[in-house]
């Protein structure tokens with residue numbers, strides 16, 4: 319069987335299984351491509367590889383992976399042990415969420431037109447496996463980046479990713495409950511914190527059950543951690559610095575709570591929503607609102 323034939327068959331089987339595609343792709347055909355090319359270690363840009371014929375051993379291994387994807391609903395990135403974010407490759411396992419934030423698009427566009435100058439000191443708060451911070455470090459070769467997470471396990475994965483990209487001299491891991499162990503002021507703070515309310519968490523598709531709940535759940539309708547970040551960022555951001563934070567579908571709740579605050583919700587060309595931006599000055603001005 320050629321890879322092309324197998325891709326078609328896998329897409330049909332994934333479609334029939336009614337999976338959730340919230341972890342890097344959004345349809346069965348792309349998921350089939352991601353799984354098969356990824357597992358075989360073929361460059362995703364290699365269109366001619368579809369004509370290759372799969373041998374018996376490859377088919378058997380692929381079938382075993384596919385079975386876990388369908389029967390156990392394990393996200394493909396965990397099955398491959400790798401994920402791609404902003405075009406860069408990362409180690410990926412269940413110590414951290416599968417990277418998928420729309421913030422990738424902002425990084426590739428260097429946060430224009432929001433940032434006037436290239437930042438020199440940046441914080442990736444709630445970093446997980448480090449994808450956001452590391453992608454920023456790759457985008458800005460002179461920038462120093464701190465990666466913060468409360469989970470020592472997630473930071474082990476982040477360290478592995480720092481080493482994968484040879485960024486040990488500019489990217490630093492800090493184990494911390496939000497800003498507790500963080501000092502100094504940053505030009506840019508980017509955060510993709512947990513923001514899923516308990517009620518929604520219980521209804522999430524099985525794929526999310528393979529991810530650490532610490533990375534998803536936030537009390538107070540999902541807003542406890544995002545609000546705390548807004549409150550505490552004031553003391554860690556320069557006045558002309560910028561906070562960019564993802565709150566996903568909790569955006570409506572947050573906007574309801576913060577009606578006095580001019581939250582800037584960012585638009586994405588390649589999909590995604592619920593990412594806001596505020597300057598250090600605005601955070602200072604509206605500080606009382608975040609309590």
Ligand SMILES: C[S@@+](CC[C@H](N)C(=O)[O-])C[C@H]1O[C@@H](n2cnc3c(N)ncnc32)[C@H](O)[C@@H]1O
Pocket residue numbers: 414415416417418419443444445446447448449450466467468469472494495496510511512513532533534
């Ligand atoms: C939504 S995940 C984001 C991971 C990564 N930034 C990404 O975009 O894929 C949130 C991360 O926040 C971390 N986290 C949860 N509570 C935290 C806290 N109080 N302080 C620091 N990190 C926290 C979790 O361990 C998890 O890795």
